[in-house]
Amino acid sequence: xxxxxxxxxxxxxxxxxxxxxxxxxxxxxxxxxxxxxxxxxxxxxxxxxxxxxxxxxxxxxxxxxxxxxxxxxxxxxxxxxxxxxxxxxxxxxxxxxxxxxxxxxxxxxxxxxxxxxxxxxxxxxxxxxxxxxxxxxxxxxxxxxxxxxxxxxxxxxxxxxxxxxxxxxxxxxxxxxxxxxxxxxxxxxxxxxxxxxxxxxxxxxxxxxxxxxxxxxxxxxxxxxxxxxxxxxxxxxxxxxxxxxxxxxxxxxxxxxxxxxxxxxxxxxxxxxxxxxxxxxxxxxxxxxx
Numbered sequence: 001x002x003x004x005x006x007x008x009x010x011x012x013x014x015x016x017x018x019x020x021x022x023x024x025x026x027x028x029x030x031x032x033x034x035x036x037x038x039x040x041x042x043x044x045x046x047x048x049x050x051x052x053x054x055x056x057x058x059x060x061x062x063x064x065x066x067x068x069x070x071x072x073x074x075x076x077x078x079x080x081x082x083x084x085x086x087x088x089x090x091x092x093x094x095x096x097x098x099x100x101x102x103x104x105x106x107x108x109x110x111x112x113x114x115x116x117x118x119x120x121x122x123x124x125x126x127x128x129x130x131x132x133x134x135x136x137x138x139x140x141x142x143x144x145x146x147x148x149x150x151x152x153x154x155x156x157x158x159x160x161x162x163x164x165x166x167x168x169x170x171x172x173x174x175x176x177x178x179x180x181x182x183x184x185x186x187x188x189x190x191x192x193x194x195x196x197x198x199x200x201x202x203x204x205x206x207x208x209x210x211x212x213x214x215x216x217x218x219x220x221x222x223x224x225x226x227x228x229x230x231x232x233x234x235x236x237x238x239x240x241x242x243x244x245x246x247x248x249x250x251x252x253x254x255x256x257x258x259x260x261x262x263x264x265x266x267x268x269x270x271x272x273x274x275x276x277x278x279x280x281x282x283x284x285x286x287x288x289x290x
Contacts, residue, residue: 002098002208004058008033010042010051010088011065015163016103016156016200020062023201030208037065043083048090060099060208063088066136074128081132082139089143101152101207102140103200105133106193106217108155111251116258119155119215126251150213154203157219160277161197162284168192168226172233173281176241185248188227193219193257196272203269216262220271223256236278 007024011017012034024032033054037043040051042065055061067080092100109117110124125131137153144151160169175182195218203218224232227243234240 002058002060002211004098005030006033006056006059006098007031007062007208008035008055008059008097009062009064010035010040011063012036013038014064015166016159016197017062017064019161019163019197020064020201020204023198024205033059035065042087043080045087048087049094051088051091052095055095055097057096057098059097060101061088061092061097062101062103062204062208063136063140064103067132068129078128078132078135082135085136085139089139092143092147092149096147096149099150099152099208099211099213100140100144101154101204102137103204104137104153104155105130106155106157106219106255106257108133108137109255111253111255113255116256117217118258119217119261150211152207152213153215154200154207155215155217156200157193157195159195159197159200162280163197167194168229169194169233169278170281172230173237173278176233176237176239177282179239179241181242181244182230183244183246184226184230185246186226186250186252187245188225188230188243189254190226190248190250190252191223191254192226192229193223194274194277195219196277199269199271203266206266206268212265214265216265217257217259218262219257219259220274221257221259223253224274232275233278236275237282 007030009017009021012021013036021034024030040047067077107130108123110126123134125134160167164170172182
């Protein structure tokens with residue numbers, strides 16, 4: 001257990017990192033620090049040295065900082081994530097911490113698969129973004145093993161919530177509110193495993209408090225297709241808009257998970273129902289309309 005309550009979040013100005021940062025700040029039991037690229041740019045070769053002086057041995061480091069697919073699914077994304085992970089490793093070698101929590105993605109398993117996916121399933125990255133996530137995991141895992149630092153890797157589904165501005169949920173809700181068409185790339189069969197930002201925080205908080213180590217997939221029991229998601233949002237809003245299908249070269253995501261390990265280790269967590277999570281978007285309609 002992290003008795004000191006010291007937590008440092010790397011990437012605290014982004015969507016997920018920002019939500020974690022704000023939620024930890026609300027609880028006086030934690031001493032929270034946060035760094036974004038404006039504070040310590042993990043792409044800089046000297047950032048490892050700088051970061052090493054920004055935490056102590058009894059700190060839990062939560063690594064959220066990453067170059068994501070939203071910017072570009074490219075070699076540059078891969079290169080940047082490798083550099084950031086290596087610079088974090090340099091920092092850990094210079095100054096150990098109590099625990100590292102790495103927020104990764106279920107993208108490491110690829111887009112299709114015949115068998116139920118567990119934490120022991122082989123990775124199958126099929127994009128530069130997915131390869132980047134695998135590289136982040138491998139670099140930080142090997143570093144923590146070498147330095148004897150406990151590590152938890154949390155592979156997330158599609159995170160959504162009030163701070164969200166880029167997920168299909170936000171885009172579809174905004175379009176329905178603005179009476180604009182919903183655009184879907186492909187035939188609508190692409191599946192999402194949607195996880196609310198508050199559930200991510202509750203899981204991370206338990207990992208910090210209870211020192212729960214290992215690899216965990218954070219996904220709901222069932223996925224939702226893009227078409228069904230659009231229908232659900234229109235039903236909840238009691239308003240229909242046109243749905244326009246556009247060509248897509250990407251293979252739809254069609255994978256399924258066995259969540260036994262997560263449920264056994266996080267019995268306290270009941271993931272938010274998707275309809276309830278979507279309804280929360282309608283509570284801040286003025287923000288969405290802009």
